[in-house]
Amino acid sequence: MIKLATELAARYGSRGWHNQRPDLASVQIDLSRLHDALAWLKDNMGYTHLSFMTAIDNIERGVFTLTYTLRNHAWNDGKGHSLMIHADVDRSKPEVDSIHRLWGQAWTYQREMKEWYGIDFPGSPRVDEEFVLEGWEGPPMMRRDFDSLAYSDATYAERPGRVSHDPETYMKEKLYPEAEA
Amino acid sequence: MDIKDFIAPFAVWKRAFEKPFTVNKPIDERPGAPRYRGFHINDSARCVGCGTCEAICMNKAIDLVPVDALKPDGGDSGLRPRVDYGRCCWCALCVDICPSGSLGMSNEYLWVDRDPEVFRYTPGVEAKPWDGAELGYRRADGYRLLEEERVDMPELDHHEAVKSFLELVRGYSRQQAEKEADRCVSCGVCVASCPAHMDIPGYIRAVREGDLEQGLRLLYETNPFPEACGRICTHLCEAACSIGSGRSADGTPTDPVAIRWLKRYIADQVELADYGKALPRAEAPTGRKVAIIGAGPGGLAAAYYLALLGHGVTVFEKDEAAGGMLRYGIPEYRLPYPALDKDIAWITSLGVRIRYGVAMGKDLTLVSLYGDYDAVFLSTGLTVAYKLDVPGDKHPRVLDGVAILAAATRGEPLGLGRKVAVVGGGNVAMDAARTALRSGAEVDIVYRRREVDMPADPEEIMEAKAEGAILIPQAIPLEVKPAEGPDAANKATFVWNLAEMVQKEPGKRPVPEPIPGAVVEKTYDSIIAAIGQGPDLSYVAEGDGIEIRRYKPVIGPDGRTSRATVFAGGDLTNDRKDAISAIADGHRAALAMDRLFAGKEA
Numbered sequence: 001m002i003k004l005a006t007e008l009a010a011r012y013g014s015r016g017w018h019n020q021r022p023d024l025a026s027v028q029i030d031l032s033r034l035h036d037a038l039a040w041l042k043d044n045m046g047y048t049h050l051s052f053m054t055a056i057d058n059i060e061r062g063v064f065t066l067t068y069t070l071r072n073h074a075w076n077d078g079k080g081h082s083l084m085i086h087a088d089v090d091r092s093k094p095e096v097d098s099i100h101r102l103w104g105q106a107w108t109y110q111r112e113m114k115e116w117y118g119i120d121f122p123g124s125p126r127v128d129e130e131f132v133l134e135g136w137e138g139p140p141m142m143r144r145d146f147d148s149l150a151y152s153d154a155t156y157a158e159r160p161g162r163v164s165h166d167p168e169t170y171m172k173e174k175l176y177p178e179a180e181a
Numbered sequence: 182m183d184i185k186d187f188i189a190p191f192a193v194w195k196r197a198f199e200k201p202f203t204v205n206k207p208i209d210e211r212p213g214a215p216r217y218r219g220f221h222i223n224d225s226a227r228c229v230g231c232g233t234c235e236a237i238c239m240n241k242a243i244d245l246v247p248v249d250a251l252k253p254d255g256g257d258s259g260l261r262p263r264v265d266y267g268r269c270c271w272c273a274l275c276v277d278i279c280p281s282g283s284l285g286m287s288n289e290y291l292w293v294d295r296d297p298e299v300f301r302y303t304p305g306v307e308a309k310p311w312d313g314a315e316l317g318y319r320r321a322d323g324y325r326l327l328e329e330e331r332v333d334m335p336e337l338d339h340h341e342a343v344k345s346f347l348e349l350v351r352g353y354s355r356q357q358a359e360k361e362a363d364r365c366v367s368c369g370v371c372v373a374s375c376p377a378h379m380d381i382p383g384y385i386r387a388v389r390e391g392d393l394e395q396g397l398r399l400l401y402e403t404n405p406f407p408e409a410c411g412r413i414c415t416h417l418c419e420a421a422c423s424i425g426s427g428r429s430a431d432g433t434p435t436d437p438v439a440i441r442w443l444k445r446y447i448a449d450q451v452e453l454a455d456y457g458k459a460l461p462r463a464e465a466p467t468g469r470k471v472a473i474i475g476a477g478p479g480g481l482a483a484a485y486y487l488a489l490l491g492h493g494v495t496v497f498e499k500d501e502a503a504g505g506m507l508r509y510g511i512p513e514y515r516l517p518y519p520a521l522d523k524d525i526a527w528i529t530s531l532g533v534r535i536r537y538g539v540a541m542g543k544d545l546t547l548v549s550l551y552g553d554y555d556a557v558f559l560s561t562g563l564t565v566a567y568k569l570d571v572p573g574d575k576h577p578r579v580l581d582g583v584a585i586l587a588a589a590t591r592g593e594p595l596g597l598g599r600k601v602a603v604v605g606g607g608n609v610a611m612d613a614a615r616t617a618l619r620s621g622a623e624v625d626i627v628y629r630r631r632e633v634d635m636p637a638d639p640e641e642i643m644e645a646k647a648e649g650a651i652l653i654p655q656a657i658p659l660e661v662k663p664a665e666g667p668d669a670a671n672k673a674t675f676v677w678n679l680a681e682m683v684q685k686e687p688g689k690r691p692v693p694e695p696i697p698g699a700v701v702e703k704t705y706d707s708i709i710a711a712i713g714q715g716p717d718l719s720y721v722a723e724g725d726g727i728e729i730r731r732y733k734p735v736i737g738p739d740g741r742t743s744r745a746t747v748f749a750g751g752d753l754t755n756d757r758k759d760a761i762s763a764i765a766d767g768h769r770a771a772l773a774m775d776r777l778f779a780g781k782e783a
Contacts, residue, residue: 148239152268159267159301164244167232167258168369168382174253175373178738 026084053109063088098124116142213288223305227283230258231368231423234275242268256421281426287314331436362388374421394459396447405485408520411445464491477505479751480560482767509587542720560751563714573661578673582613582711598706605711606635739773
């Protein structure tokens with residue numbers, strides 16, 4: 001593992017290698033070298049399986065952190081090893097190289113992330129089609145600045161007959177209506 | 182053509198007898214996962230209707246609605262959350278935040294109906310098939326969005342405290358107060374339980390935001406004794422606080438917000454010299470004059486609000502200083518005199534005049550006031566201590582608890598001796614016991630019922646015991662006898678009968694019944710009777726036009742007696758017998774007098 005960490009750092013400038021478990025490590029790579037690094041891991045280092053792909057909205061740092069989980073099934077006599085590659089993309093211009101030519105199924109993840117985070121993967125098949133949110137017109141809803149209540153208010157009609165009560169006011173009406181303001 | 186292409190269509194048949202992934206409803210069930218976030222459930226008996234679920238809901242899916250079977254009371258608004266599943270996004274924040282822990286989610290997720298209006302209901306009130314579901318989402322153990330424990334109040338160690346009259350409770354720092362204020366969810370359930378209906382969420386918000394002048398302004402809207410009440414209030418609000426309605430992981434109740442200490446924090450932090458910047462000044466004089474009898478919290482509260490409205494106020498006080506029971510009945514380790522003086526100084530700064538050493542009936546009569554004043558407020562309190570009412574209770578070593586506390590206030594020598602018995606279970610008894618402890622005595626507190634039956638505040642009982650008082654419960658006084666042996670003239674022997682508690686009538690509190698033969702005798706240097714006080718209404722003459730029933734002036738809801746221009750309040754008429762109730766009485770009477778003067782009422 002140390003060898004892989006060193007070599008990945010030398011070739012692609014990766015940093016922050018962290019062994020989370022004996023069979024799971026994570027590492028950070030610059031976005032510009034991400035595609036090459038993934039290709040090298042797949043073709044040369046046995047990480048043939050893309051098992052997961054997601055993003056995290058690190059709004060405080062102004063980036064989305066993309067996370068690719070690769071798996072080397074042969075490692076350690078078939079016990080396997082997973083490697084999570086993190087790469088930050090600028091939140092104001094979230095465009096990332098598509099990896100659908102490395103792993104065919106990646107287009108599904110990328111379409112999902114386009115819809116939920118607004119991260120674009122130019123060239124990825126059907127990336128602009130709806131994924132699960134039929135008829136969605138609001139901003140991408142997994143972004144942390146998405147205001148769920150404002151969206152609901154703007155999008156859905158108020159159900160007629162709904163009325164709520166403030167506990168303090170209601171108790172005053174019921175228990176001491178004579179008190180003056 | 183490849184042979185594989187020929188066989189392929191038949192290959193799917195190998196799955197024909199496997200269990201399908203689809204569900205054959207209603208023959209097969211497919212329950213939600215054990216912690217699935219399905220339809221809501223609510224334990225309506227535990228829910229306090231605080232609306233924190235509604236406040237946190239990101240989609241406004243929750244309304245608080247009245248429930249016919251529930252009446253609002255102390256700590257329960259009588260409202261319950263209703264969920265609109267057209268908006269709910271199943272995030273479960275409502276479950277995670279719920280202060281009482283009553284709200285949960287079942288793992289039921291199937292509900293089919295043609296009428297869209299039904300997908301809105303009040304869990305725990307409208308019966309649903311998933312009510313009482315064992316499975317489903319609950320707040321995970323150890324996961325709390327609300328702080329369960331209040332910020333510890335720095336206090337003197339009990340061994341240290343008993344050596345002097347230094348104030349026990351030292352008050353919050355800014356950091357502590359803001360942290361404690363952060364625990365409040367601003368539900369407002371507490372406001373109804375406060376006799377003065379103070380704007381509790383408002384002044385806690387002011388603490389949180391560091392705007393103490395705004396806090397002070399809100400305090401004075403309903404209570405001109407924030408320094409005193411910030412220390413000795415009976416804090417019914419804290420019993421009603423929704424934050425105290427939950428259970429910690431170990432099953433103990435969660436701590437209510439320290440509302441009283443936050444009130445004290447505001448008043449302590451603003452200097453008297455700065456009060457004028459925050460608080461309103463009196464309106465232009467109206468020419469109306471009001472006489473107030475008794476400068477206790479009730480009388481002075483009435484004086485404050487009358488003065489604010491521009492009415493001239495004269496307070497007649499029999500003692501040499503103002504404050505009533507706050508000064509003469511509460512020891513300075515609970516309410517230091519400078520704090521009380523600060524409250525009173527602001528009231529007198531509005532032009533309230535206090536005439537000291539004027540006793541009603543002796544120096545002044547009601548009739549003489551009728552001519553000189555447009556209205557009168559009676560707040561003379563309960564000044565006559567009840568006797569033990571046993572043979573020998575006139576023995577010179579039998580003392581009166583309130584008189585002992587007043588003597589301590591005046592700095593007079595108490596002369597209690599080394600062994601002291603205090604008879605009674607109220608706050609006066611606890612304070613007399615603790616005052617005796619501070620004068621170096623060994624103290625027994627003799628009470629006729631059990632400790633749980635004591636009317637004193639639990640913290641006073643706890644502190645009296647921590648400071649070294651010995652509690653002798655279930656002891657019925659029988660007799661006070663002259664002592665025997667050396668120095669007998671300065672001692673008395675107290676005789677009591679141990680009792681067992683007997684449930685005589687179902688639903689009523691048990692009654693102490695003497696155990697035959699279980700008679701105890703003990704000789705004391707002093708026996709302090711603190712079993713309650715009654716009013717002294719000897720100043721009310723028959724011709725004064727004030728109807729008195731059961732030793733109290735009869736009053737209407739606004740405090741008015743049977744004579745239109747005479748009002749009464751405080752301990753004299755109020756069964757709660759605490760400062761905040763007296764203050765509320767005074768405020769109410771002041772507003773009623775103002776209406777009277779404006780001719781809005783005859």
